[in-house]
Structure formats: C-alpha cells, structure tokens
Amino acid sequence: MNQVAVRNIHRAEAGVIETLGRLGVATVHEAQGRTGLMQPYMRPVWRGARIAGSAVTALCHPGDNWMIHVAIEQCAEGDILVVAPTSACDTGYFGELLATSLQAHGVQGLIIEAGVRDVRDLTAMRFPVWSRYVSAQGTVKETLGSVNVPIVCAGMLVNPGDLIVADDDGVCVVAREQAQVVLDGSIEREKKEAAVRARLKAGELGLDIYDMRERLAAKGLKYRDAGND
C-alpha cells in the first residue's frame, strides 16, 4: 500500500529557502504560529550547522534502511533527506558511506527519527545530521517502504518538497505552499526583535517594553517585600 517511489517532486523557490535557512528554526517556527517544530529529541550530531532545503522523504521499516538507497536517487542539489521508521527504532540506519553518497549529490543534510553511526566521520566531513539516536547497530535491506510520500517524522507531518529548516535548536517543517508567507513573517519578526534587543541590551525591562505591568496587576499579581526570615 505504501510501496512507491515518487519522482520529480515539486520544490520551493531557491531564494525563499536560502533566506529561511539564515533566519533559523526559532524565528521560522514563531513566524508560522508556533507550529512545525519536530520533537526536541531530534538533536544535531555535531553543533553549529544551520541548513534549509526541500524535503525528500523516506519511510522505512524498523531496522531496515533499504529505502534510503532508493531515496538518494530522487535527491537534487540542495535537498534535505528526511527519514522516518514505521515504528520507533533506535538502530543506526545511516553512516559515513551514505553521507558520502549524499554529499556527492549535493544533498545538504539528513533528518532521521532513528539512529545514525560513524559520528566521528560525519563530524569530520561536516555533513549535518539531526537524529533521535546515535547507534552503531546495523540494519538490513529486506522490506520495502516508500520514497517521497507524506511521512510523520518526530511528531510532524512532512510532505515531499516541504521546506526543512534545521539548526542547533532542532528541526522545523514549513509547508511548501506557505513558504513565502512564513518568510515574510520571519523577516518582520526579525526586525522587531532587533529593536527589542537593543532596548534590552541597554537595560530596559521586558515588563516595560511589552507594557506588561498593567495586565499583570489586572490578573492579580501582588508585590511584597521579603520578610525578616
């Protein structure tokens, strides 16, 4: 029922992708109404990468990484491979050889709700990976899954061609159709934050910048001094 590999998926515009990547996960996630964030157990294998790209998706059987090979052929320059197992699995689906293959095809990174291995090599290659687990446990290649079908990865729906933004804060998914709207919202948010940042740096309080005092009092917050204890 899910044994299909879809070719020639639609992707977002390159310019939109690039700008969202520069803005980062927290900003993009806020700009789309605090949605799209994968579960916080998705952690970077190494710190410091910040990428954005179109999702090529792979749905795999537990302990079976066969579909990753099928997916690589469907990846274009700049894409991000997103892999989810049909049920929870901590096995090491991915390592340095597959990263070599992805890099050879210009793929920017991997998002996988399972385990990866060859951490030392992935770090040395500067190939960005966000995974749920690190594990050297190997996989088999026996059971079909699908490529470029909608998948749920770490709690979020990912359609092929959706935008993935990933950095040290985690991974955020932006629906392809909403990419431009989210971009506009992100840029606006960034501007506002720049203004707030300058005021906070100068010692102003959020209480005053955001006019919170009245609302706090209305909700019933009382101030008192510490006693002589």
Next chain:
Amino acid sequence: MNQVAVRNIHRAEAGVIETLGRLGVATVHEAQGRTGLMQPYMRPVWRGARIAGSAVTALCHPGDNWMIHVAIEQCAEGDILVVAPTSACDTGYFGELLATSLQAHGVQGLIIEAGVRDVRDLTAMRFPVWSRYVSAQGTVKETLGSVNVPIVCAGMLVNPGDLIVADDDGVCVVAREQAQVVLDGSIEREKKEAAVRARLKAGELGLDIYDMRERLAAKGLKYRDAGND
C-alpha cells in the same frame, strides 16, 4: 494562591558565593552530606561554565514564560535565575532575547527545568544555561505564576536567596543559612582530596590509602585466580 512577586530577598555573602563557585558542584554536594543535587537531566547548553550565585526563583505555568519577565526585575548583579514549571514541560521558555536582558542586569546564568532555544546564540554570548530540554517551541504570556517563592526545581527545593552552584556536572543547591558551613566543609574536603590525588598519581591504590582491605575481608570478599578456561 501563588500569585506573588517578592522583592528584596536576602542573599548570601559575596565571598562565600565566590569560593563555592570555584570549588564546584561535586565538592559542594559532598560537603553538605550528598544532598542538594538537582536531577542529572539538567544539562549545560554549552560546556565549560562554572558559576555560583543567589537564586531568584520563578514558578511558571506549562508553556507560559510570563513570570520570567517579572523575575528579571528582581535580579541583582551576580544572581542566578531559577525557573520551574508547575508541571513537566519541554517548551522553549527562554532564548537569546531574555539572555540579553539578563546579561544587561549582570545575572550570571539560568537554571530551568524546561526547554530553552537559540542554543547557537547562547553559546556565542557565553551566557551559561542549564536546562532539561532544548526546544524552539514558543510560549505564551497568559497565566500568572510567582517570583521569589520556594520552588522545586529538578527534584530540589530552592528558596529565594539560596546558593546555586553549577558546572558541567550539574546543579547543586545550598541553603543560604548553611552556606558558611558548607564552604568550610568544602575547603576541608578539597585539601584531603589534594593529598589523596598525589598518592593516587604515584600509583598507590585506594585500597591502601583508605585502608579498605580488612573491611572487605570482614564483609566476606574472597580472592581467587582465573581458571584455565
């Protein structure tokens, strides 16, 4: 019932604080009878910080960081902000903007039993944070909590003005009234350890340094050689 913000809390003496910070979590925790250590899931966002300071506490609703704004106003130079939600929550309560505000007021760091975001920025700013989660998921500002009331954070009771010591090993709480006693015990412990360290470095065994052989035998430990297997 908990909707209060307490001003002008009592703090420990600056000299005591500074020395405890230099001694570090493991020593201080041992010196106060192996108590005060927060749950080990409290991890530094970046490695290498070692801080100590007086606790300003904030009790927040799940997914709501409003009280952090209220708490910042109550922070003095050198303080450490300690935040706990009323029930478990992995949301990202805190990021680079709030860190900017805390730094502007001379706050040394943040301890939070929830999530934080802007990991890349927090690291670049060298603002020390110990948290339970990393998550970009945003919060609201809708429900009151309290500031500078006793809270339980990661399994430990923290009274406002208690000493917080934090480093790569985790976070330890020292009751304000016991700070001097714990300091004395910590210094004594450090001296003893220095002597033991020199002997261990020279190859002596703990078995001999601590006179364990007799007690082990009395408890029934037997030695035998490996067989020919």
Next chain:
Amino acid sequence: MNQVAVRNIHRAEAGVIETLGRLGVATVHEAQGRTGLMQPYMRPVWRGARIAGSAVTALCHPGDNWMIHVAIEQCAEGDILVVAPTSACDTGYFGELLATSLQAHGVQGLIIEAGVRDVRDLTAMRFPVWSRYVSAQGTVKETLGSVNVPIVCAGMLVNPGDLIVADDDGVCVVAREQAQVVLDGSIEREKKEAAVRARLKAGELGLDIYDMRERLAAKGLKYRDAGND
C-alpha cells in the same frame, strides 16, 4: 554468592586489540554479525576518543562504588574497566580521583552503566569514559559486589578479558575467543568499504553498486512521477 575478586584473568593478544581499536565500533560490530553493541544510551563524556582493550569487570550495588577500588588493583596496562550496577542507578560512581588512579596504572578508559562526575576534569585529563549518566551524586562504600565475574553492561554480556572497542558511536564487546575471527572480518569489511566509498564519491548510486534495482522491482516497488498538486 557474587562476592569474589578474580585475579590474573586471560587477555587477548595485544596486536589484535590494537588493530580492532583502529577499525572502530561500527566496523567491528558489523564484522561480528551485528552483535555485541551496548545500548545507545552509553555516551562518551567527551568526543573524539577511540580505544580498545581487555575488560576488567566490576559488579556494584546501586549507589555504592566500593568494588571499583577492588577492580583497579586487578587492572593491567592497556585494560578497560567495565562497571555495571545490579539494578539501574544514575548515581556518580566515578570522578577525577579514580581516573587519576586508573591513569597511573595505564588503564585506557572506563565503561559504566551508571553516572560519572568531574566531567570538566575528565575532559582536561583526556581520560575516556562512556557512561549512561552524568551526575555528581556521591556513592557509599558499604556493600560487596564482585570483580572479574561475567556481567551484563548496557544490555551486553561482558566476560573478564573480553575485548572492548569504544568510540563516538558507542561501545562494542568482542568475546576473547572470537577476537581473531572478528579482526579478519573487520579488515575484509574495511577493504570492501574503501572500494564502495570511492564509487559513491564519484556519484554512483548504491542502487547500482549493490545491484538493488531488480530486487526492489521483484518486491513490488513502483515508481511514479509527482502529480500537479
């Protein structure tokens, strides 16, 4: 019933140990039929170490590190100390003083299914540790366990004298009797991977290198193009 310390255990040949260490966890684990890997929650305290050595084992009571002292005396140059509690425990069994002692006796590293502390010092000393937890919580020395008996550590059986290989991917156990066979298999695997790596780097697909297309079709994989959505 378990209160014994076994002396003069049998160890694998130094040459075999050294080569396995260079090959690393993922390769060795694959070469022995995807077995021997400890649970992925065993993480290095600091990144970048890669060690191999003969296991000296210690079985400890929860919250009691007494047997580590007994075990150190049984360690020879190049050994790796492997510690497991009789039931799950996150306490900090091990820190900088014990690491100093192990280093003084030429022990290469520690594998422990419990907590460790003094992370900053262990990192500065470059003493490699793989643990389940980081925790400053101290232990007592009250209850006997055993040294150099078979133990289960992080899901794997470890017999004294078994080979331990550990790197950023985790920890793998090789039975002493199988060390030479696993070594031969590992070297063969490494050669094959080198050939595959070169082809992947040149842009060839795993689908072609491993002749997967026919088998995928036989299992029923269908290709189709994305629609006009």
Next chain:
Amino acid sequence: MNQVAVRNIHRAEAGVIETLGRLGVATVHEAQGRTGLMQPYMRPVWRGARIAGSAVTALCHPGDNWMIHVAIEQCAEGDILVVAPTSACDTGYFGELLATSLQAHGVQGLIIEAGVRDVRDLTAMRFPVWSRYVSAQGTVKETLGSVNVPIVCAGMLVNPGDLIVADDDGVCVVAREQAQVVLDGSIEREKKEAAVRARLKAGELGLDIYDMRERLAAKGLKYRDAGND
C-alpha cells in the same frame, strides 16, 4: 494561522465503521499494510473497551484545554474525539465533566496525546479513553488552537473524518478514503487467521503451516544438539 474550527466534516459510512471496530486494532493495522498505528505509549485508562468512529480533531496549546470545548460542539453521535497538543505535555486536559458532556452527545470515546484525570469516574462511567498520561494537573483556557484540522497525534496523521479504531492494543487510524479497502482486507485476513488458528490449536507448527523450513535453510539456519555442558 491555525485558529479555525471546521464544521460539517465528512465521515465514513456507518456500516464500515462498525465492522472495523469489531475486527480490532491489530487486524486493521495489518490489513492496511502495517501503517496507521499510534505510538504504543497510548494506553487505555481502563481495559476492555473496543471502539471505532469518525475522528473529530482538536489541536491544543500545552496546558490549555480550551479547544476541547469548541470541539465538542462539532461532534456527532458515534464520533471519537482526538486531541493533540502542539508540543509534548503531560497535563490533565480531560476529566469526568468533559466525559459527561461527550457522553451526552453520543461521542464514543477520547484519544489524547496528553494527560487525563478522574480515572475512577471515567472507569465507573465506562467512557473509553486512550491517553499518554494520567495526571490531575489542571489546564487553563487562554490560547486558541484549532478544531477539525489535520493533526499529528502520537506519531500519526489524523485528518478530520478519518476512522479511529481503538482497543487494548492501542489506537489505529484509517484514512476515510481507504476505509472500504481496509475493511475488505481485514475481513480476508480474519478468515485466513481462523484457518491458521485451528491448525495451531491442533498442534501444527507455524514452521509447517507457513512452509518456512526451506527458506530458513536457504538463509543458512543450522540445527545442532545441545552439548554435554
């Protein structure tokens, strides 16, 4: 961006729903190619219920159950309410009062990836609930979410009107458009299992019923007798 409540959703045919409910989660999940199963942490509050119905979905803020009230109005006789928070939350969103309301409107049960309370009452009322947590921690009603939009609940995409099948094994989602196909497959599977069951009961082995011996041998399985150990 997600602040919408959708009315008059499309539902599957009553006859299909009823039969799928009788067949149960394991059969339905297998019949749709081993897909659709929510994470196994979704557990029934009390044992023995087996329900099927059309999903009315609610997406809630962490610690905020306001949208459940909005959702109840959109529920029809026989529906199942499916609730997910935008980020992980163990708070008690639901208890006996809301169950009373749902029962009054003929709703069959609740699926919620968060906490519920009033376990004793829910059990006495025989109102079926599958939840991730049991917790008495209360929620607020401050932040909008959405009703009858696609949500991800416990790792599975749920579109409004999809079929939910739930029993002691967990919760399975069937896309509305596939309900008839899955029903046919489930009935076929049930027939085959009945035949196998009779043979197993008579003592025949799966090895023979499924003709496994030859394939096991081909894959390399060897039989040997236990030695004299």
Next chain:
Amino acid sequence: MNQVAVRNIHRAEAGVIETLGRLGVATVHEAQGRTGLMQPYMRPVWRGARIAGSAVTALCHPGDNWMIHVAIEQCAEGDILVVAPTSACDTGYFGELLATSLQAHGVQGLIIEAGVRDVRDLTAMRFPVWSRYVSAQGTVKETLGSVNVPIVCAGMLVNPGDLIVADDDGVCVVAREQAQVVLDGSIEREKKEAAVRARLKAGELGLDIYDMRERLAAKGLKYRDAGND
C-alpha cells in the same frame, strides 16, 4: 547533616483530613490553585483506593530502605508514609512484610518515589501504595537518612504533617497550615461542579455554560464548513 529522626510531629485535624480524602486529588489540587500534585509517574499499585492522611516522611539512600524501619515507629493511626531517595532509584524498597507492619500500626498507605515489590500480596492485603516503579530488587540497610524532615517526593515538597491525598489520579500534597482553606475551596468547587454536571448531562455545551463564545471570537477563532474534498 540529615541524620535525624523527628518525633511528635504536628498533624492536621482529623475532620479536615477525612473530608479532603472524600473529595479526591483532582478537586483538592484545583482548589489550591493547581499546585501540590506529584509527578504523574506516581501510580497506584492497585486501582480503587482513595486515602488522605498526615505525612510521615523518610529520606533514604539509593538502594537502602533502613530509614523506613525508623519511620514506622513515628507513624500514628491514620498517617501516610512518604518516602523519597536522595537520588533516583528503581529498587524495591518495600514489600509485604513492611506493609504488614504499617497495617499493624494503622497506617493508611505508602507514597514512595522508588520501587516496591510483593504486588500480589499488597493487592490482596488492600494496602494502598503509590510508587514510581515496581521492582523485586532488594535493598540494604547500611546508610543513615532522616525521618520527618522536609523532603522532595516526585517533584513536590512534603513537610512532615502535611496532608497527603491520593487516589487513582495520583498524589497531592496540602500544606498543613492551608488545609482548612483548601478544604473550603474544595467544597465550593464540588458544589459548582455538581451544577455544571447536571447541565452537561442535559446536553448543554461548555461553550454556553462558561460563556466562551464571545471570548473565542475576540481572540480570533473563525468557523468554516468543510470543503468538498
């Protein structure tokens, strides 16, 4: 530093205790401003018990249940024993023999943030226990803790003599000084809920009973009909 057993603690009034027990955890927790609830991992060993009583507290070393014996002597008729380890521990601190002793002294139940064993016997004896784990793993009696000092159990501060309310929803702590206020609030809440319950049972919606429609609209909730999909 913590090696003390406190005798003759102050307890709340018997009438207050009894009524709070009848009202149950969810009501009491709400009535004191949604505070006091222990972590939801505290689960009853058997379902159906509902108790309230004054807390006698015991602080134990990991894997060491010695202080429970000391605590039993301090228990009066109707009390509830509350036990916490100084660091997380899943060992079985408590079983049928200790339950026999507690029952002989009229103790109503046990709350323990660790493991218990003899589940079959505890169930048969109808001795109520809320624990974090079930485990047969035994403990030692080697290290002192304290009895009737303030402890943190499952995330909540418990002072000796505080009220404990426990049922199938979990465990709630009420500070002794606030018992009467919380009781009054609980009774008021119960009355209000009775009125709401009757209206919900008759089919009225929470949206109307709580006048939510206007506030939802003001916050921006839009209604629309499902399309022809």
Next chain:
Amino acid sequence: MNQVAVRNIHRAEAGVIETLGRLGVATVHEAQGRTGLMQPYMRPVWRGARIAGSAVTALCHPGDNWMIHVAIEQCAEGDILVVAPTSACDTGYFGELLATSLQAHGVQGLIIEAGVRDVRDLTAMRFPVWSRYVSAQGTVKETLGSVNVPIVCAGMLVNPGDLIVADDDGVCVVAREQAQVVLDGSIEREKKEAAVRARLKAGELGLDIYDMRERLAAKGLKYRDAGND
C-alpha cells in the same frame, strides 16, 4: 555467526521448578543474593499469573519475529519462551495466534523484551506474558536469529535451560546449576519471613526484631522532638 537453533537443551528438575514458582520472584531473587532480576520495565500483560519453567531462548532481529516460529518447535511441556531483540524495539512480535501455538505445546508463558499485541485475547486465554511494550505494530520474517543460545533479556543473561520465575513483581532468572541451592535458600528465607511476619502483625517493630537501634545510634542517628512551628 548466531544463526543456529539448538535442540534438546538440558533442563532443571521438575520438582525444583515447581517449588520455585510457588515461592515467587521476590523470594527467589533475594535467595540468590539479589541477582537475576530483569529490568523493572518487564510488566505482565495481565495481573495474577505466577509461573516457573525452563527457558527456551530466541534472539531476533528488530521488527522480525521469525525465530519465534523456530523456537516453538524446541519448546517442551512446561517451558517458558524468552525472546530478546538484538537492539531495542517496541514492535508487536507476538499475539494470540502464537499464544495458541504455545498453549497447544504446553508452554507456560512468554518473556519478551519487545512488544506484544492481542492483549484482550491473551487475557481471555489466560496465557501469561511479560513484555516491555504493548504494541499492535506487526513484524516481518526476513532475517535469521538464533534459538537456544545465551541471550541478554532486559539486562539479564539467560542461558537455555535456565529457570525463569515470573509473577506480578517481574521476572527472575536462576542459573540451572544453581537451582537447587537457590531453592534451599528460598525455603529457608520463607521460614524466617513467616516468623517475622507474625511478630510484625502483632505490632512489634522491625527496629526491635532486627536489633537495629544500637547500630543506628552508632552510625549517628539522633532523635529530637518537633518544635513549636
């Protein structure tokens, strides 16, 4: 390397097995020096079963239950099947059909460090199962494992023919060679406990029965009365 099925394993004496089963997990575990207990996450699918028998072991690939079919043929009347995956997996390896087959061959129960399904049927059949997970997620039959080799299940080494004792407290493993010694120790322990139980029931304190007061005082326990707070 592990692809073997071993026939005609050695088993313990029927009389020993029967008596150990009657004594139960907690007693047997204590009698063998507090060893042998599987991790506490191994829970009975239904409450009240208490079984003992010889272990037939199966080592399976993640998400692949093929070896269970091979193992069933090796089971004799009264045996207990023990299944472990080579890496952690929550998939449903076992359900009502396999239970029917095991019951037809007189197998007493199943111990599995993975998931099971058909909970309702297993309960109705009174077929005892201890598992780590409940999950309807199906498995494949593609990859060989082994039958009747030593395995690690839930943290414990299980050799084929070892004794398994399981009840509501969990699962305990007794090495076949130690069965008689453990039996003797268990019976002795049971006698002692009977005497203690009678005294506890009569209101005597453990403090007196076990002569703890002097040792507590020697270790430094102080008693004091609660103040006027």
